Amino acid sequence: MTSASLIDVPGVRLGHASLGDTGVTVVMAGSEGMIAAVDVRGGGPGTRETDLLAPHNTVDRVHAIALCGGSAFGLAAADGVMSELERVGIGFPVRGEGLPGPRVPIVPAAVIFDLFVGDAAHRPTAPDGAAATRAALEGPGDGGGVGASASIGAGCGATAGVLRGGFGQASVAVGEYVVAAGVVANPVGSVIDPQTGRLYGDPRLPAVDLGRFLGLEHPAAKLNTTIGVIATDAPVSTAQAKRLAMVGHDGIARAVRPAHSPLDGDTLFAVSTAPVPGSIDTATLGELCRAAADVVEAAIVAAIINAAPGYGLETYAALIAATR
Template sequence: MTLTDVPGIHLGHDSAGDTGVTVVVAPAGAVGAVDVRGGGPGTRETDLLAPHNTVERVHAVTLTGGSAFGLAAADGVMTTLETRGIGFPVFGPDRPGPIVPIVPAAVIFDLDVGDPGNRPTAASGSRAVESALGGADAASASSSVGAGCGATAGRVRGGFGQAVARVGEWTVAAGVVANPVGEVIDAATGRLFGAPSLPPVDPAAFGALGASGAKLNTTIGVIATDAPLNKAQATRVAMVGHDGIARAVYPAHSPMDGDTLFTMATGDGSGVGVAELAELSAAAAECVREAIVTAVTTAEPGLSLSTWGELRKRDSGQV
């Protein structure tokens, strides 16, 4: 189950070994919102998503590696959407004229993994959009893909993860790049903070990795739903979604993280009741938590980073 289970949502990646881009596209537009909790964010076009500002709908969200350099990927996303006729009609829907795709973006810091000179570009963003809209089998991909290629989660390799839930007639999903400064594994027990019921790693093996070398990291992602959220409600969902980061990462939202979550709601924007909003918000938090767990548990070996899976095999004597 993936983000694309939400009607109107498309997902694409461009991977370049030690960095990459992930793009969530809503060709018909989606009510957009954002909440930033980390102390060191790298973002683009987030001010327009404030509930009191004019623009209601976004056409894509770009998640990218490369630190601030990676924001260039959003240029390619915009250009490619424009060529496909996707964007905001400047002179109104019934008058010919230019269109402007609305594409907020957020970055992770991955310059300390692999080659720091290898950064996503506008071409990377363009390829990710083509992947999303071209029918490529990118939607089901998780872990070491797209913006998750160079992600680290404390002392182990992070990545890109997804999770989906149903709330009544609506679908809620999250796609998260897990790249926190904080740990996802409890050093005392070897268990994942976000999934303590899963088998633990050997605490001694985890401890042997030494202290986390991460000084600048972040967790970023998109919560998507087909519920008819208005802009203020979409903002609330993004806010509560951060509870999922706090359940899976310790500590979360540090001064060195840039934790940023977007909401994309593909409904008609008419709004939901307070009780429904509470349920949708709670589901969003759980999806974010589960997506982080998925990113970590499916991480692939590489880039001289240890993975949760490798530590589990060592504990069970398989390697």
């Protein structure tokens, strides 16, 4: 699963604006939008437009999800996402479908804390959000690395404990449906078991040089956050999407220890691109939930093993190379 992509889900579009030490990642579907829900588990979240995702509220579809670096400052990037979607005519028709009048793009967002990587004054802005949206609209041929897991987009400035983090992807088939995750792995907790030197999320992979790993210091204050999007083409209801987001957090807890700390803002969105939402049966929802946890875990692993060196941060790849 670690080599799979979020865009394996039919209808999902993915775009990055990579800015070196920070960035923006946008997940969207077509003009029809996506059913969406969110679950926040961390003690220090930075979010926008999450209340409207509750099943009892009026707007039932979103048009994009923005994952941003820059801590709370980075939420400004979502303004650019909105502006770009409005420019191409995507948004909620406030006077009703088919009637003239403004369209308001619905763009929930979440941020990671990455201010201690690179220049603390460098944060994503509205133009960066617009650039990531254009990359998503242009599709896989835009050169933006849409199929990649690496230090890209919102994962540019990510750290995973004492290692460099990043943006990771994974997907899996569940019967006739696909479940995928795109995750910015930026936890306070460790992804490496200090007893074995192996990844919590996949102990089958090579162990790191424990001596070097245990000698590393956290790059700065212990403030982080893991955020991401779980996507499926299964016709789930909003309430069922909420359950996917909730169970998806199990994947963070498997791959990171500790997870959901007071200093993390762990936030997972769940979206469905199915044109007509329904209410799938409980057994199928259970399988989708199992897959949601699995792909979140695998996406975190993908982010860690593909992280690039830079900004004085050690990488998993360098630490396993040292053992050979």
